[in-house]
Amino acid sequence: MSGSAPVISASGLVKTFGKTRALDGLDLEVAQGEVHGYLGPNGAGKSTTMRVLLGMLRPDEGRVRMLGGDPWADAVALHARLAYVPGDVELWPNLTGGEAIDLLARLRGHFDRARRDELCERFQLDPTKKARTYSKGNRQKVALISALASDVELLLLDEPTAGLDPLMEVVFQQAIREAKEAGRTVLLSSHILAQVEVLADRISIVRQGTVVETGSLRDLRHMTRTTVIADLGRPADGLGRLAGVHELTTDEDGQVRFQVDGDHVDEVVRALAPLGVRALVAHPPTLEQLLMRHYGDAVEPRDEPVEVAR
Amino acid sequence: MSATVATTVPRRSRHAHGRSATLAGTGTLVRFMLRRDRIKLPAWVGGMGLYVVYIGAALPVLAPTEEDLAAVTPMLEQPVGRMFTGPAYGMDSPTYETFFAGGYAPYLFLIAALMSIMLVTRHLRVEEQTGRAELVRANVTGRHAPLTAALVVALITNAVAAVVVSVLAMAYGFGAEGSWLVGVGTGTTGLAFAGVAAVTVQLAEHSRSAAGMAGAVLAGAYVLRALGDMAAVGGSALSWVSPLGWPAQTAPYVLDRWWPLLLHLALAVAGAVAAYALQARRDLGAGLLSARPGAPYARPALGTPLGLAARLQRGAVIGWGVGILAIGAVDGAFTDVMADSVESMPAAVQEMFGMEALVNGYLAFLAVFTGYLTAAYVVFAVQGLRSEEGSGRAEAVLATSTSRTAWVGSHLLVIAAGAALISVVTGLGTGLAVATVMDDWALLGEVLWAHLNLLPAVLVVLGLCAVLFGWAPPLLAPVGWAVVGLMIFVGNFGELLDLPDWIASLSPLSHPAQIPAEEFAAGPLVVLAALAVVGVALGLLGFRRREVQAR
Ligand SMILES: Nc1ncnc2c1ncn2[C@@H]1O[C@H](COP(=O)(O)OP(=O)(O)O)[C@@H](O)[C@H]1O
Ligand SMILES: [Mg+2]
Numbered sequence: 001m002s003g004s005a006p007v008i009s010a011s012g013l014v015k016t017f018g019k020t021r022a023l024d025g026l027d028l029e030v031a032q033g034e035v036h037g038y039l040g041p042n043g044a045g046k047s048t049t050m051r052v053l054l055g056m057l058r059p060d061e062g063r064v065r066m067l068g069g070d071p072w073a074d075a076v077a078l079h080a081r082l083a084y085v086p087g088d089v090e091l092w093p094n095l096t097g098g099e100a101i102d103l104l105a106r107l108r109g110h111f112d113r114a115r116r117d118e119l120c121e122r123f124q125l126d127p128t129k130k131a132r133t134y135s136k137g138n139r140q141k142v143a144l145i146s147a148l149a150s151d152v153e154l155l156l157l158d159e160p161t162a163g164l165d166p167l168m169e170v171v172f173q174q175a176i177r178e179a180k181e182a183g184r185t186v187l188l189s190s191h192i193l194a195q196v197e198v199l200a201d202r203i204s205i206v207r208q209g210t211v212v213e214t215g216s217l218r219d220l221r222h223m224t225r226t227t228v229i230a231d232l233g234r235p236a237d238g239l240g241r242l243a244g245v246h247e248l249t250t251d252e253d254g255q256v257r258f259q260v261d262g263d264h265v266d267e268v269v270r271a272l273a274p275l276g277v278r279a280l281v282a283h284p285p286t287l288e289q290l291l292m293r294h295y296g297d298a299v300e301p302r303d304e305p306v307e308v309a310r
Numbered sequence: 311m312s313a314t315v316a317t318t319v320p321r322r323s324r325h326a327h328g329r330s331a332t333l334a335g336t337g338t339l340v341r342f343m344l345r346r347d348r349i350k351l352p353a354w355v356g357g358m359g360l361y362v363v364y365i366g367a368a369l370p371v372l373a374p375t376e377e378d379l380a381a382v383t384p385m386l387e388q389p390v391g392r393m394f395t396g397p398a399y400g401m402d403s404p405t406y407e408t409f410f411a412g413g414y415a416p417y418l419f420l421i422a423a424l425m426s427i428m429l430v431t432r433h434l435r436v437e438e439q440t441g442r443a444e445l446v447r448a449n450v451t452g453r454h455a456p457l458t459a460a461l462v463v464a465l466i467t468n469a470v471a472a473v474v475v476s477v478l479a480m481a482y483g484f485g486a487e488g489s490w491l492v493g494v495g496t497g498t499t500g501l502a503f504a505g506v507a508a509v510t511v512q513l514a515e516h517s518r519s520a521a522g523m524a525g526a527v528l529a530g531a532y533v534l535r536a537l538g539d540m541a542a543v544g545g546s547a548l549s550w551v552s553p554l555g556w557p558a559q560t561a562p563y564v565l566d567r568w569w570p571l572l573l574h575l576a577l578a579v580a581g582a583v584a585a586y587a588l589q590a591r592r593d594l595g596a597g598l599l600s601a602r603p604g605a606p607y608a609r610p611a612l613g614t615p616l617g618l619a620a621r622l623q624r625g626a627v628i629g630w631g632v633g634i635l636a637i638g639a640v641d642g643a644f645t646d647v648m649a650d651s652v653e654s655m656p657a658a659v660q661e662m663f664g665m666e667a668l669v670n671g672y673l674a675f676l677a678v679f680t681g682y683l684t685a686a687y688v689v690f691a692v693q694g695l696r697s698e699e700g701s702g703r704a705e706a707v708l709a710t711s712t713s714r715t716a717w718v719g720s721h722l723l724v725i726a727a728g729a730a731l732i733s734v735v736t737g738l739g740t741g742l743a744v745a746t747v748m749d750d751w752a753l754l755g756e757v758l759w760a761h762l763n764l765l766p767a768v769l770v771v772l773g774l775c776a777v778l779f780g781w782a783p784p785l786l787a788p789v790g791w792a793v794v795g796l797m798i799f800v801g802n803f804g805e806l807l808d809l810p811d812w813i814a815s816l817s818p819l820s821h822p823a824q825i826p827a828e829e830f831a832a833g834p835l836v837v838l839a840a841l842a843v844v845g846v847a848l849g850l851l852g853f854r855r856r857e858v859q860a861r
Binding site for chain 1: 441515516603604605606607608612613614615618621622625701702703705706707708709710711712713714857858860
């Protein structure tokens with residue numbers, strides 16, 4: 001992370017679509033060899049950032065460098081060194097998944113045929129099916145397999161797990177760790193904190209087109225708050241006085257519920273232990289909770305949007 | 311009071327679980343569809359209205375008295391004329407109204423059919439394919455609501471079209487009953503094809519194949535009607551098999567019979583019933599025709615921008631090519647019928663097909679006919695680039711080390727090659743048919759040559775489409791199709807309606823020599839080819855400079 005020049009460095013990016021300011025003075029730095037989590041709620045500007053990095057969009061203001069080049073002017077040369085997985089993968093309906101994987105990988109340049117087959121196996125993708133029959137998750141697998149089998153330095157992944165089931169998410173996480181071991185740099189966007197947490201070395205949080213926090217998970221611990229629900233044998237009066245504990249409530253049958261700051265979890269767990277814990281549930285914070293607490297954003301309940309109106 | 315509530319609520323909800331539940335939300339969807347189509351549908355119906363207004367106004371210019379019409383009617387009365395128009399009822403003593411019904415109304419039927427096919431496909435299959443239908447269905451919307459709503463919208467639109475056409479025809483003093491027959495026939499044709507499309511959207515999983523299947527039914531109906539009407543004045547059995555034959559068989563202003571339109575209504579109802587039955591047997595987003603397993607690996611050719619473009623454009627070239635070839639060969643096979651009737655034809659008709667020999671004029675016209683169909687293929691194919699871009703598939707390719715020039719350029723190259731292939735094959739096929747029926751093998755070369763002679767003009771359309779795609783992509787479809795429409799209009803009616811020269815010269819097909827009626831001239835071809843090349847170059851430049859759009 002030291003010494004070598006950053007793989008991606010953007011400063012003061014502004015991109016407007018009509019009246020919408022999709023990017024509003026965005027700064028982003030991704031170091032060589034790291035998995036960088038790019039976190040933001042829907043509409044924050046993650047995909048727009050990716051499309052600027054790919055030279056599909058030209059920023060109105062600001063400066064971007066990627067892999068030592070200018071994404072707009074040097075697009076073709078840079079693209080040979082990266083692989084991109086769009087957020088909403090659309091494939092050619094009358095090509096099979098296998099054909100699409102090979103096509104995209106060949107257009108990029110070098111790819112590893114054996115690794116491609118192995119990834120098909122691990123992701124349980126049937127490459128003989130026409131793409132028109134694939135679900136969103138399967139289309140995403142096609143783009144992922146093609147990207148991961150390509151011999152590139154940088155992976156740009158825009159919400160790559162949005163359509164994957166939990167089992168496949170584990171496969172995905174393993175594949176990203178392998179990519180990191182192979183020395184690749186990964187920019188991984190998501191609107192779900194928990195997905196990024198397990199993989200990312202560093203995280204940038206984007207909101208309304210601006211990066212509001214950036215740092216390692218440890219650096220961001222102060223921002224996160226875990227919700228704890230515990231069934232206790234003894235009264236929990238002392239808990240409320242501990243540093244970092246908030247909104248403690250106890251109901252009739254002795255169940256306590258509170259939130260604890262990320263950097264005080266250790267003390268709280270110690271204090272719980274002697275209270276006769278019968279059951280314990282801990283929820284990581286959602287990105288929306290986190291943003292609401294720190295920036296007062298309205299919470300929009302839209303994890304997996306399946307309904308339009310109510 | 312609480313007792314009332316307790317008894318009514320369960321009764322109402324029991325009702326909602328019954329048959330009406332599958333239709334829940336239909337009314338809302340109808341309003342929603344009408345709102346989404348608030349430009350499209352009025353444009354279609356307005357277009358039909360303008361067409362009636364134009365024809366109504368043009369007929370007295372073409373033939374100042376109704377007696378003058380007698381001079382032009384053989385054009386509609388001859389077998390080849392009947393092939394393009396209809397059974398030629400009342401053409402023995404033509405009037406403005408019968409000439410309108412016999413020569414021009416058939417295009418209204420075609421337009422209504424196309425409008426309805428697109429309407430139904432747009433609201434049903436495109437919605438399912440994009441997943442938007444899932445969003446809608448997740449609400450209080452019954453399984454059959456979207457289908458019902460789309461059919462209701464088709465009914466409303468075709469009813470409005472029927473009234474517009476009828477009223478405008480009557481405004482020219484055409485007989486009331488005949489005018490209503492033309493208008494209502496237009497509407498019921500639309501409804502019948504809405505029924506056909508309602509079935510094809512159940513079969514195919516992809517909107518293009520759904521629209522393509524319905525389009526194939528329409529093309530089949532056209533061919534059957536053409537062959538049927540060619541066989542005899544008043545049509546023959548084949549005319550009665552075709553849904554496009556039925557509205558003509560009402561013989562507006564002549565026999566004024568309504569009952570053939572019942573066949574349309576029966577087809578519409580049968581289509582709707584079949585669609586409901588099929589829909590109940592399939593999952594949302596799925597089609598009933600399932601796909602076979604395909605290749606697990608891409609062949610080596612499918613690893614370059616050109617290979618991809620060829621693969622993606624292949625279907626369109628084959629589909630359009632076969633259709634255009636079939637039409638050309640059928641038309642070519644009627645050259646002897648044309649030749650036989652040369653002596654009996656009046657001067658006005660000879661003028662329409664060119665000044666020299668009528669046969670040569672006819673052969674030149676066949677090449678022009680192929681020319682505008684090939685231009686339509688070009689516009690359709692370039693639009694494929696728009697959908698590649700809008701769907702994000704272009705972005706996936708451009709995010710590899712494929713340059714923008716390589717991506718657009720390879721598509722344009724493949725489309726140009728496709729147009730050339732269609733010209734050659736259709737030229738050969740038509741020429742073969744002509745040479746066979748005329749027993750003169752020299753004609754094969756002439757017809758082929760006539761087709762190739764028009765290729766630069768067709769490629770000008772490609773150049774124009776490239777410029778539009780590079781600089782003003784939203785204009786590609788409207789301007790592209792308008793140009794094709796203009797080419798057809800000028801080619802079909804240009805001399806008949808005595809259009810001003812500048813309008814005729816807007817069609818690239820007006821510039822090359824009318825081979826074999828005229829001598830070959832290289833000048834126009836060089837200019838047209840240069841225009842095409844400049845257009846493509848400008849288009850490539852434009853696409854390099856602009857942003858890649860996504861949803
Ligand atoms: N092509 C576009 N035209 C108009 N608005 C756009 C376009 N692309 C993105 N936006 C808007 O820019 C904002 C950021 O979008 P996006 O980058 O897609 O967010 P994210 O990927 O974080 O969900 C949103 O408000 C979105 O509506
Ligand atoms: Mg996004």
